[in-house]
Amino acid sequence: MRTSRREFLQSAGALAVCFALPACSRHAVSITGGQAVLGNRLLLHASGAIELLLGKVEFGQGVGTAMAQIAAEELDVNVDRMQLVPVDTDRSPDEFYTFSSISIQQSGPPTRRAAAAARQFLLQRAAARLDVAADTLNVRDGDIYSAGKRTKLSYWQLIGDENIDIDIDDDQAVKAVDDYSIVGESCPRIDIPGKVFGAASYLQDLRLPGMLHARVVRPPAERAQLTSIDASAVEQLPGVVTVVRDGDFLAVVAERESQARDAARALRDSIAWKLAGDMPDERALYDWLKTADTRVEPVASKTPDSTQRKTTATVAANYQRPYQAHASMSPSAAIAQFDGRQMTVWSHGQGMYPLRTGIAHVLNLDIEDVRCLHHEAAGCYGHNGADDAACDAAAIAMRLPGKPIRLQWERADEMAWEPYGSAMHIEVEADVDEAGDVAAWRYDIWSCPHSSRPRDPEAAGNMIYARQKQDPLPLPPAQSIPQPNGGADRNGVPLYAFETMEVTKHLVTDVPIRVSALRGLGAYANVFAIESFMDELALRAGADPMDYRLRQLDDERAIALLERLAKTTNWYQRQTGRGGEGWGLGFARFKNRSSYVGVVMRVAVDPGTGAIRLKQADAICDAGLVINPDGVKAQIEGGIIQSASWTLKEQVRFSRESKQSLDWASYPILRFDEIPDIDVALMQRDDQPPLGVGESAQGPTAAAIANAVYAATGQRLRRLPLVPRPA
Amino acid sequence: MALKFRLNGKEVSIDVDPQTPLLEVLRNDIALNGPKFGCGLAQCGACAVLLDGVSVRSCVMPVQSIAGKDITTLEGLGSATNPHPLQAAFIAEQALQCGYCASGVITTAAAFLEQNPTPRDDEIKQALSAHLCRCGAQPRMVRAVARAARQLAGEDS
Numbered sequence: 005m006r007t008s009r010r011e012f013l014q015s016a017g018a019l020a021v022c023f024a025l026p027a028c029s030r031h032a033v034s035i036t037g038g039q040a041v042l043g044n045r046l047l048l049h050a051s052g053a054i055e056l057l058l059g060k061v062e063f064g065q066g067v068g069t070a071m072a073q074i075a076a077e078e079l080d081v082n083v084d085r086m087q088l089v090p091v092d093t094d095r096s097p098d099e100f101y102t103f104s105s106i107s108i109q110q111s112g113p114p115t116r117r118a119a120a121a122a123r124q125f126l127l128q129r130a131a132a133r134l135d136v137a138a139d140t141l142n143v144r145d146g147d148i149y150s151a152g153k154r155t156k157l158s159y160w161q162l163i164g165d166e167n168i169d170i171d172i173d174d175d176q177a178v179k180a181v182d183d184y185s186i187v188g189e190s191c192p193r194i195d196i197p198g199k200v201f202g203a204a205s206y207l208q209d210l211r212l213p214g215m216l217h218a219r220v221v222r223p224p225a226e227r228a229q230l231t232s233i234d235a236s237a238v239e240q241l242p243g244v245v246t247v248v249r250d251g252d253f254l255a256v257v258a259e260r261e262s263q264a265r266d267a268a269r270a271l272r273d274s275i276a277w278k279l280a281g282d283m284p285d286e287r288a289l290y291d292w293l294k295t296a297d298t299r300v301e302p303v304a305s306k307t308p309d310s311t312q313r314k315t316t317a318t319v320a321a322n323y324q325r326p327y328q329a330h331a332s333m334s335p336s337a338a339i340a341q342f343d344g345r346q347m348t349v350w351s352h353g354q355g356m357y358p359l360r361t362g363i364a365h366v367l368n369l370d371i372e373d374v375r376c377l378h379h380e381a382a383g384c385y386g387h388n389g390a391d392d393a394a395c396d397a398a399a400i401a402m403r404l405p406g407k408p409i410r411l412q413w414e415r416a417d418e419m420a421w422e423p424y425g426s427a428m429h430i431e432v433e434a435d436v437d438e439a440g441d442v443a444a445w446r447y448d449i450w451s452c453p454h455s456s457r458p459r460d461p462e463a464a465g466n467m468i469y470a471r472q473k474q475d476p477l478p479l480p481p482a483q484s485i486p487q488p489n490g491g492a493d494r495n496g497v498p499l500y501a502f503e504t505m506e507v508t509k510h511l512v513t514d515v516p517i518r519v520s521a522l523r524g525l526g527a528y529a530n531v532f533a534i535e536s537f538m539d540e541l542a543l544r545a546g547a548d549p550m551d552y553r554l555r556q557l558d559d560e561r562a563i564a565l566l567e568r569l570a571k572t573t574n575w576y577q578r579q580t581g582r583g584g585e586g587w588g589l590g591f592a593r594f595k596n597r598s599s600y601v602g603v604v605m606r607v608a609v610d611p612g613t614g615a616i617r618l619k620q621a622d623a624i625c626d627a628g629l630v631i632n633p634d635g636v637k638a639q640i641e642g643g644i645i646q647s648a649s650w651t652l653k654e655q656v657r658f659s660r661e662s663k664q665s666l667d668w669a670s671y672p673i674l675r676f677d678e679i680p681d682i683d684v685a686l687m688q689r690d691d692q693p694p695l696g697v698g699e700s701a702q703g704p705t706a707a708a709i710a711n712a713v714y715a716a717t718g719q720r721l722r723r724l725p726l727v728p729r730p731a
Numbered sequence: 732m733a734l735k736f737r738l739n740g741k742e743v744s745i746d747v748d749p750q751t752p753l754l755e756v757l758r759n760d761i762a763l764n765g766p767k768f769g770c771g772l773a774q775c776g777a778c779a780v781l782l783d784g785v786s787v788r789s790c791v792m793p794v795q796s797i798a799g800k801d802i803t804t805l806e807g808l809g810s811a812t813n814p815h816p817l818q819a820a821f822i823a824e825q826a827l828q829c830g831y832c833a834s835g836v837i838t839t840a841a842a843f844l845e846q847n848p849t850p851r852d853d854e855i856k857q858a859l860s861a862h863l864c865r866c867g868a869q870p871r872m873v874r875a876v877a878r879a880a881r882q883l884a885g886e887d888s
Binding site: 063064065066192193195196197199200201202203204205206208209211242260261262265331332333334335380381382383385412414415634638641642643644645646649667668669673675676677679681682 | 747748750751752755758759762763764765767768769770771772774775777804805806809810811814818821822825827828829830831832833834837853855856857859860861862863864865866867868869870871872873
């Protein structure tokens with residue numbers, strides 16, 4: 005049976021705050037006792053607990069704690085009253101995907117206004133009861149104080165057992181930044197204690213009564229066709245409940261997990277596939293990118309009305325990045341249960357509402373009959389296999405009504421079938437003036453798309469099951485993300501004040517290898533290319549790389565950031581002789597509109613082996629008003645390490661016929677003994693709006709490493725991952 | 732036939748196919764959340780538990796091989812009311828992002844600190860180098876292990 009919203013939120017007394025978002029019928033704050041209605045942001049219970057309904061999903065980036073701080077700040081309550089409610093399409097705000105590092109920007113303001121509206125309403129009620137002016141009252145953790153003295157009133161008493169609905173204004177007053185005492189503090193993450201004591205914290209910890217275990221069996225590559233199968237022996241294996249075949253989609257369901265795994269192995273052995281053999285030759289990957297059919301799209305174009313500048317030379321270089329994987333620590337998983345009409349799906353995907361739309365479309369269900377609930381899994385870093393696994397599980401559950409189906413992808417399923425970050429080939433050319441500064445900049449990007457999320461019914465065919473099933477959905481056309489965010493061209497437009505610029509994207513439209521959003525999208529490779537090339541140009545001009553950047557920037561925040569980085573690292577006092585050790589600089593403002601990050605990396609390169617050792621990373625970040633400084637630092641640290649791993653090690657391997665990176669041996673990542681010491685500093689910018697930080701460090705880190713390797717060895721490495729020759 | 736072993740200090744008896752991986756028994760039959768499935772190949776360390784005090788990969792260990800032995804998981808190290816110094820240190824250092832790797836890292840670190848109570852940072856990194864973390868929380872985890880070592884040695888932390 006499905007619980008209605010009203011029943012779901014039933015409690016002994018509550019104040020619910022919602023907004024005119026899709027799940028809400030009108031612009032209202034609902035303050036209710038007994039039964040709460042439409043509480044789609046914040047629910048204050050008379051018991052003293054506060055439920056905060058998140059619109060964005062937590063995956064270890066700390067968004068839940070940051071939102072709790074924002075709400076607690078406006079309400080004047082302790083953060084530990086906040087109970088975070090993960091996204092549930094039956095009750096949560098619809099904030100689409102958790103992506104693009106915009107959670108704080110997008111979800112923060114409505115959370116803030118909702119909390120402020122609740123406080124304002126309750127204080128007005130308290131003022132009436134006490135017969136004083138509301139502005140003489142203040143609140144400490146829900147207790148009402150009048151002229152500095154504690155009254156007998158509290159939020160919880162004021163809620164009582166009533167049902168109250170009030171309207172709020174668009175311009176709901178909120179606290180001034182100067183009055184903040186919770187926002188701006190490094191509140192400990194709410195989710196960490198549970199995780200270190202083994203509390204149920206993850207989707208994987210959800211165990212439903214009667215739950216069955218499923219595995220999918222997939223071919224070695226996309227576009228393969230099933231030519232023969234003999235499932236009869238598999239069906240007789242111990243514990244096997246059923247073998248699912250729907251077109252080329254194959255799955256097994258068993259009572260125990262190892263039985264499902266054994267059955268999947270046996271089924272795999274009974275199948276013959278006709279392989280398409282249409283993947284590019286890995287050794288000629290970048291030639292393939294350049295010669296494939298592309299859609300040419302202008303990204304940016306800038307020409308001065310007139311110019312006095314004389315250019316004296318043209319400099320050019322190419323940069324390349326291979327396919328790289330999200331490679332989450334937990335292979336994708338999902339639980340689905342179908343009751344004959346309604347489908348419930350527990351998923352660790354980044355967008356429960358679009359997932360609901362996609363699953364409803366693919367399985368031909370009424371969207372109102374699909375409910376998707378987010379449960380955290382391991383960090384995901386973009387569009388990995390989570391949505392596909394959710395759709396797989398739902399498709400299997402349709403065949404076994406009443407049974408909760410827990411689908412677990414194996415490591416090899418994840419590595420072979422998650423949509424990778426696309427390979428990219430970049431050609432850059434600069435006309436430089438007598439001083440060596442850039443007068444004209446030409447920049448061309450060849451890439452597959454950087455998003456294939458199943459974001460709407462038209463894109464539902466991006467899910468693996470949708471294409472494998474009998475009567476498959478067509479593969480949606482290659483999607484280009486336009487500026488100012490950009491996909492392949494994210495951060496493809498330099499932030500530098502070049503007089504003339506021409507940036508062009510060449511989008512490969514026939515995509516033989518699944519690709520989608522990987523942390524930063526094109527920004528990682530574009531910043532690597534731009535910032536490597538700036539280093540090359542600086543050295544050609546005989547300028548210090550820091551000075552060379554500074555003199556071509558007109559963005560004041562960027563300039564302040566780099567000047568501070570130069571100072572804190574003693575950049576100008578560094579040893580610049582080679583000798584196997586070197587410093588490198590990388591800088592960008594993510595999307596040219598989010599947070600600024602500069603990184604100085606110090607490396608040592610072994611002359612015998614060419615092995616790069618990362619010694620020290622110093623980073624600085626301007627993220628505007630910071631909600632949780634330690635949370636921002638953690639994101640930058642993690643971004644540096646993940647980028648260092650991409651930059652030094654990562655490359656998806658494949659033959660013409662099959663994926664070859666199937667585990668951690670064939671897709672190695674950076675290990676504990678390979679990480680540098682890291683120091684992250686934050687610019688104080690409380691006067692500026694908060695900016696996301698999850699994807700800002702990756703590009704600068706890659707360039708800082710490449711530039712440091714050049715400083716250490718004289719080798720300019722333009723292809724990722726970086727592999728120096730022995731001296 | 733029932734198979735007996737000690738889990739987090741208590742006798743348990745389980746009747747499953749003796750080839751079942753220990754991880755599956757711990758997670759699915761006993762409903763522990765600490766050890767995680769990450770690869771099933773003994774490569775990532777998410778499933779690490781202590782077998783008679785030694786860190787092992789439970790995802791590739793048939794449950795029959797631990798009959799009569801002593802298994803410790805994250806849950807056996809400590810609890811919210813009585814945390815192991817490593818658990819307290821992981822909270823103090825905010826030493827995880829998604830935390831999926833943390834159970835394995837903490838259990839391996841617990842065994843390591845028994846062997847080396849006063850480690851240098853490079854020794855901690857070496858001891859944990861067979862554990863993968865994809866979020867990039869390694870520097871904080873190294874700090875947390877060092878902090879726990881200091882606490883175990885009786886220093887103020």
